[in-house]
Amino acid sequence: MKIENAIKQSSFTSNYHKMLINLMYTGNWLRDEQMKIFKQHDLLPQHFNVLRIIRGSIPGPIAPKEIKEVLIDKAGDLTRLIDKLEKKELVKRNLCPSNRRKMDISITDKGLQLLEVLNEPMEAFTRRIQQNITEDQAANLSDLLDTLRG
Incomplete structure (x- = not known):
């Protein structure tokens, strides 16, 4: 899924801004997916x-x-x-x-x-x-x- 669709934002001030938002979003996604595994073990x-x-x-x-x-x-x-x-x-x-x-x-x-x-x-x-x-x-x-x- 493209970042534009994931956060419902059609434009960014620059490709650098888009990249930073995408990095933060993806980092949080990775953490959340792993938390599903870790949470079972507190x-x-x-x-x-x-x-x-x-x-x-x-x-x-x-x-x-x-x-x-x-x-x-x-x-x-x-x-x-x-x-x-x-x-x-x-x-x-x-x-x-x-x-x-x-x-x-x-x-x-x-x-x-x-x-x-x-x-x-x-x-x-x-x-x-x-x-x-x-x-x-x-x-x-x-x-x-x-x-x-x-």
Whole structure:
């Protein structure tokens, strides 16, 4: 669906304006579609991102600073995100044995199992997108977005 039809706006002040509106609309659409998957598990996309980052640090733990460096959504409150994941027993926090001012974060077996459960619906979501654009178009779009950010 064209952005003009999606938001019922027939004209834009420029193609740059149209692009910005389309990016925001599409970003929100992606978030909303993923939320349908995460909501069943009382998660936000940021929780999913944090869990995947922590899983990527296996076999060792990871420090919150290292998580923050690679988060997709850097605006989120990482402490609150980790608090919720810890409360749900998906991650655990321990003081770093070599530096007592540093916290080590590890994923639990329950957290790994949840990521395994989420794997299929997330892959199905990706397959839906693959029906709309080709591999070359996806690569081109990614390159354009990199260029946009400078």
